[in-house]
Amino acid sequence: MQNVDAAEIAKFAARAQDWWNPSGAFKTLHEINGLRAGYIAERAELEGARVLDVGCGGGLLSEALAERGAAVLGVDLAPASLDVARSHAAERGVAVEYRCVDVEALACERPASFEVVTCLEMLEHVPEPQRVIAACAALLAPGGAAFFSTINRNPKSFALAIVGAEYVLGLLPRGSHEYLKLVRPSELASWCRAARLTVAEITGLHFNPLLRSYSLGGNVDVNYFLHARKPQAAGT
Secondary structure: OOOOOHHHHHHHHHOHHHOOOOOOOOHHHHHHHHHHHHHHHOOOOOOOOEEEEEOOOOOHHHHHHHOOOOEEEEEOOOHHHHHHHHHHHHHHOOOEEEEOOOHHHHHHHOOOOEEEEEEEOOHHHOOOHHHHHHHHHHHEEEEEEEEEEEEOOOHHHHHHHHHHHHHHOOOOOOOOOOHHHOOOHHHHHHHHHHOOOEEEEEEEEEEEOOOOEEEEOOOOOOEEEEEEEOOOOOOO
């Protein structure tokens, strides 16, 4: 069975035309996109690297990584989002390949094929995120780097990431996240270890409402990134 929540796919498909509107439903992703790409570039060589962007949506991160010299494949299960991603990349002359394919199916098709795998702001939208982690690990070449980002599950994250961000500040559309689908760092780290990935770093993503700015570092109480690596093959 595909690891898919049909309601989540429909939700993103309905907003597909808004992907590249910096003031629209995905404005927060626009605001943090440079920070996300920079975080990855500081920890993995992107020039000439084969990169897989899982849950790529309209291609914001995919394009940013391609512009840093990576050969990027973006995958998503919302065809409407991929249509927008392809159109925008073509308009800007950015070389990115996009496919509507399940990450677990792709892992069977192309194991150990990518030096970098990213899966950002996606794990909290699938029924079984641990299966996504396992597929990402299978797709990584030995020595490759994986990057995940999601939202912690605790009272503080509920207050800030759901009530505050969606209902008070309007940073995200209401209903973007469901509390019980949020992922604790300990859970994400355990899924990585089960998939034979080594956790290199977990770091928080913070929003300053007064300056309307974002920064990385410090606690992981709300939004956070996890960087993991796949060990080199034995004997290398």
